[in-house]
Amino acid sequence: MHSNDLAQLPLRQRIKARAERLFGAWGVFAKGFVKHPVMVGSIVPSSDRTIRKMLAPVPWQTVELFVEYGPGVGTFCRPVLDKLPRNATYIAIDTNPDFIRYLRKTIPDSRFIAVHGSAADVEAIIAQHGFAHADYVLSGLPLSTLPGNVADEIAQATHRALRPGGAFLVYQFNTFTNQLIRPYFDRVDRGYEFWNVLPCHLFWGWKADSETTAKRSHH
Template sequence: MHSTDLAQLPLRQRLKARAERVFGAWGVFAREFFKHPRMVGSIVPSSDRTIRKMLGPVDWQNVQLFVEYGPGVGTFCRAVLDRLPRNATYIAIDTNPDFIRYLRKTIPDSRFVAVHGSAADVEAIIAAHGFDHADYVLSGLPLSTLPDGVADAIAQGTYRALRPGGAFLVYQFTRFTNQLIRPYFDRVDRGFESWNVPPCYLFWGWKAGGESEQQLTYH
């Protein structure tokens, strides 16, 4: 955006644009954390080690649709796109319009679709984009702080949205996710990453029925 265009925007939008220009993704992430701490969860984006470990079990060659809940400023987005096949689709869903606006502005990849919506509506969202099921769903949403019933609705909807053999990949700062997704998924693998701020718990909830499904253990 040119300075002449910036000057014509309302004050609030000018401040947002300048913050993004000066501080980049970290500034946008920090700003939204202070505005919505219960929804963003952490003031610092996930570490590279967390990203690698979280995405480790994905069978990238056979991915057609990858979905993410709560992508924020795209910390995982770029890592996923680096691994995603050319003919695959990546749908990122977030309730925060500022994050969606930032992602659409900064990720010019034809495989990437940023959707302003709720993770609880994942089935309708993927159907609207021409898919019956997702291969993998990634989530960094702070599930333990969501309103009553919402986390359960997300877990159930995610299980239905996944293809047989697909997985729900979740990174959290509490063990709450284990008790949340275990009743709905056929197997849950767990891990932990200390090299993160704060350290986080990792979960892979598997839907039975896929030939590529395998037992995974991470420490």
Template sequence: MQSNDLAQLPLRQRIKARAERLFGAWGVFFKGFLKHPVMVGSIVPSSDRTIRKMLAPVPWKDVQLFVEYGPGVGTFCRPVLDKLPRNATYIAIDTNPDFIRYLRKTIPDSRFVAVHGSAADVEDIIASHGFAHADFVLSGLPLSTLPGTVADEIAQATHRALRPGGAFLIYQFNTFTTQLLRPYFERIDRGYELLNVLPCHLFWGWKAQDESAAEHGNR
């Protein structure tokens, strides 16, 4: 948008446009946190170390569909796209329309699809894009603060949406995730990243390779 175009906008839109120009992703992220603090896990995006450690177990050459819940302003998006095969798809799901608009505007990659919707509807969302299952699902949603049974509904839906041998990757600021994943995932690996604001717990919930032979629960 040129400066003369900006002058033609109403005052509120001019302020918003100038803020986005001045602060970029940080401004959009901060605005999202103020509008929906329960749905945004942190006021500060994840560190590079957290991103590398969280994504390290993914065998990228085998990935056809990668899904993310709560992508925010895309902190993980470029690192994932840098590793994703050329013929793969990356679906990012967020309930905040400001984040979705920002992602669509700033990530011009044909593999990337930003969806305004709920993580609990992941099965319908991936099916609408032609997929039966996701290979990996990443989430930074603040699961312990979600209302009612929403967190459990997301865990169940994610387990159903994943292919056998796939994994649910979660980064959080507390250990609530372990009890959330335990009923549905065969193995739960854990990590910790101190150099993050705030220090971050990392979880990888692996779906059994053979669901018919596996019992629910963490071995």
């Protein structure tokens, strides 16, 4: 059932679902931040302007699999689902079981799959759902504060998981991502959104398509 099919639910369920979306999200998000501040990164969800700018380069009509790391309470989920083709799939991966339960409960869309797991395991996760590669991967994980080599493992796994020509979309409060993903991605575009709490750095890491790779191999 798609997100706009909420209207088909009984009135009591519709009211409850809308109330949870309106008020419950803040409570769940704040709880997640208090329990796992290193993994959540911010107590305030991204602004609408950040969402629009981050997703703007995606050619939605070509997307078959969209993946998100650290979806939280779904700040990006509904805007993505509004743009995603009807036959596409959206896999959201989070290590916080509270967020996963909340997403499963509040997003009744057959295209949407909420997975309790680690972004570093993205290849195995998408394979479990019948995909060889993702078209685009979005991340709001606070990469600079992740322990050990986890951030680098995520960057490498994401590059392998993406199809040629796909992209890693990252929004952060610092510029650490630039140095993290440049060794793995053919091109990194950068942006900035002031109207966000806090102001946000945006990155789009593009994986070379096969044609570009072939041309470079002959030089």
